[in-house]
Amino acid sequence: MRWTKSLIPTMKETPADAEIPSHQLMLRAGLIHQLMAGAYTYLPLGWRSIQKAANIIREEMDRADAVEMLMPALQPIDLFDRTGRNEDFGSVLIRLEVARGDRKVQMALGPTHEEVITDLMARHINSYRQLPITLYQIQTKFRNEERPRFGVLRTSEFLMKDAYSFASTLEQLDESYQAMYDAYCRIFKRCGLPYIPVEAESGPIGGDASHEFMIPAENGEDQIVYCESSGYAANLERAETGRKQPDLSAAENPQELREIDTPKVGTISEVCTLLKCQPEQMIKTLIYLADEKPVAVLLRGDHEANEGKIRRALNVESLEMADEATIEKVTGAKIGFAGPVGIGCPIIADHDVPAIKDAITGANKTDTHYTGVNIARDYQLTETFDLRNAVQGDPCPKSGEPMNLVHGIEVGHVFKLGTKYSDALGADFLNEHEKRESIIMGCYGIGVNRIVAGLAETSHDENGLIWPISIAPFEVILIPLKTNDEELMQVANKVYAELQDQGVDVLMDDRKARPGFKFKDADLIGIPYRIVIGGKGLQEGIAEVKGRTDDQPEKIPLDDVVAHVCNLVQKAKDELNG
RNA sequence: CGGGAUGUGGCGCAGCCUGGUAGCGCGCUUGACUGGGGGUCAAGAGGUCGCAGGUUCAAUUCCUGUCAUCCCGACCA
Incomplete structure (x- = not known):
């Protein structure tokens, strides 16, 4: 290509709206042009890089025996109703009402294609002899972002490679999953991207059923926890900690339990300001409804609850924050004054709670807190659990070494879906014993433009972008x-x-x-x-x-x-x- | 959706408080000189000051509304 025949609008100055390096450099290098928030034109240079990434993906998908096809971006809303995702997606789904004569047809712009492809397979797969099979496409996806940001990293319209595997047995699913996992590693390596495969929150199948592929980057929106010595890596929602149950016996020389007036001071930070204490000295008491029954979850004041872990520890189906009425009934106080001492429901505590000596916490009485709260004397626990998000320095569950917490950009996700969609859309097959079974599915996504943006974000110097040969325009x-x-x-x-x-x-x-x-x-x-x-x-x-x-x-x-x-x-x- | 900020030529900004002539740098056009890390000089082109209403003799400037964009937070199969 001759420069004078192309459109390469480079800029000396950085547009004021661009905040992070990838956005600034992609604009300055003439790769992209913003049309509106969350929608960008790929100019000739940018589009060439996208195409290079797409071709690498194609080669590796084909090598893994996945088969390319193309599905419509326009999808009937009815399919989403049948899987319940019309509601689940909420405002993320872009819905359209289109006139057809005197009728109105309800449709949506595809945010992903599980429904479409499962419906397709329901009509074309009858026998276990047709399985397993993996299909994929590279296509534009539409998701209304409530808040588009970070340039091309988070947009409402983006290019995605999505693959779907269909299996007759769990063994087949595992094989397809592994093939995709391996293909992803090759893809990101060939793209010259530093990546970390991390364990992610798994769905109905449980176990080792979901991995995210992350690019470590300061401006990444996701947080990942990893251990250098064991190689353990997981996203924040999923990450386990190697903490052990502490001593649950009474502390030595405890302060006496005292009630203090704390009028209208209900949050951790307000209490800290008033009493001149640190959040680490406080016991945070959250009231949840677990399978409709109230339970108090105890955490150290500076820690964040992890609802997935709480649900698993309690072994319940549903878990949600309790409503105001329940909280008042259980604690006998307004919101903000809950504590473990004398509370009217079962309590469950994180490993770090018993170690807080002379803790400060709500007194289950409006406008009142306790100080000098201690395990065994003031409240009792028979065991503790891992109930919170991991933090920097927590011990690794495998090696016990301190773990790091870093930000990352999610570029890929592999996921064992199970039979959620095949059940909902009637995608089944006849097994060798003439029994009807649901097809077992997996889905595998890669954000194609995130590969390019991720490189721009992580590979540059003061003079501009530094492309790896494979993705360079x-x-x-x-x-x-x-x-x-x-x-x-x-x-x-x-x-x-x-x-x-x-x-x-x-x-x-x-x-x-x-x-x-x-x-x-x-x-x-x-x-x-x-x-x-x-x-x-x-x-x-x-x-x-x-x-x-x-x-x-x-x-x-x-x-x-x-x-x-x-x-x-x-x-x-x-x-x-x- | 809560909080904050900004809309003036293609890009970056000043002017607005204190109403009256729209300005600077970069880029663009033409010419000359130049010619190895974003040149110099000269002459030009390019603007409904986001949009709508209001106040006023007069609004880029003051008031109200609205739209858009960006940032923080909530949300993100």
């Missing part, structure tokens, strides 16, 4: 310094044509501009290799070749420059693929 940028020098342009055109013949993606900056200007732009858009043909070099019979992150260019005889650069490109590719 062009592999090589060729810069003739004097576009009005006919002899020089002839040589440049020859190199350009030869590189193209060799299958190298080359961008020739044929603009009439000063050298410095072109160098700055070349660095900004981050093309991995740069060839410069200048007047002096031409007289010496050499071109200059420089890697994006090299300090100095290398002088290469003009006759060898094509072979030399082809070699560099191939080596860079081999490194990512190997």
Whole structure:
């Protein structure tokens, strides 16, 4: 491609609306243009990178025996009603009402395609002999984001690769899942992305049924917990801690239990301000309804409840925060004054609670707190549980070493679905014993534009983007310094044509501009290799070749420059693929 | 949806408090000089000051409403 024939609107200044590096750089490098909040045009350079990512995904999906197809973005709302997701999605689902003669047809823009593909399989799969099978597509998805942000990382319209596996047995599901998991690892490696597969909250199947693929990045929206020594990694909702049950006997030399007036002071931070204490000294008491029955959950004041863990510890189906009336009934006080001492419902506590000596907590009496609250004397526990989100430094459940807490960008998700959708939509098959069974499903997503945005976010320097060869919009940028020098342009055109013949993606900056200007732009858009043909070099019979992150260019005889650069490109590719 | 901020040429901003002529830098056009890390000089083009209403002789400026965008939070199969 010649620069003058393309649309590459680079910018020297950073648009005021862009906050994080990937957004700023993608705008400045002319990759994207914002149409409205959460909707971006991919300009020629940006689209080339997206296509490169998509092709890598395609190759690896095909290698894993998944089969590509394309489903409509327009979907009948009826399908979502049948799986209950019309309600579940809420405002995220973009609904349309379309006139068809005198009727109104209700439809939605597909946020994902479980319904569509399960319906398809319900009509075409009859026998276990047709299973297993994995199908995929690369297609635009629509999800109304209440708050789009971070440029292209969180938009209402985005490109996604979604794959769905269909199995007759759990063993088949496991095989398909593993094949997708392995394919994902290869995909992200080939894209040059640092990634961490983390355990994620699993659905109906339980166990090891869901992994998210995360790019570690400061601006990531997700939090992941990982242990370097054991390799354990999980998202915050899922992460276990290796904490043990502490001593539940009485503390030595406890303070006496005292009641204190705390009028209208109900939150942890308000109490801390009033009593000049730290949240770590407080016992947070949350009243939940577990299978409709009230239960008090005790946490240290600075910790966050993890409802998944609480549900599992209580072994209940449903768990929700109790309503005001229930809280008042159980505690005998208004909201904000609950505590374990003399509360009118069962209590369950996190491992860290008994260790709080002389704790401060609600007194189950409006406008009143207790100080000097201690285990055994003032409240009793027979065991404790892991009920909270992990925090930096918690021991790893595998190694016991302290774990790290980092932010990440979710680029992929693999998930064992089970039979939720096949049950709802009647996707079943006849097994070898002529018994009807529901197809067992898995689903596997990759955010294609998050691959590109994730790279922009994590791979750049003060001069601009730094693409890995596999995702770079062009592999090589060729810069003739004097576009009005006919002899020089002839040589440049020859190199350009030869590189193209060799299958190298080359961008020739044929603009009439000063050298410095072109160098700055070349660095900004981050093309991995740069060839410069200048007047002096031409007289010496050499071109200059420089890697994006090299300090100095290398002088290469003009006759060898094509072979030399082809070699560099191939080596860079081999490194990512190997 | 709660809280905060901002809308002035393609981009970045000033002007507004204290009403009266719309300004700067970058970019763009033309020419000359230049020519290896975002050049210099000269001459130009480009604006319903987000939109609507109100106050006023007069509104970019004051008032009301509205829309949009961004940030923090809630939400995110």
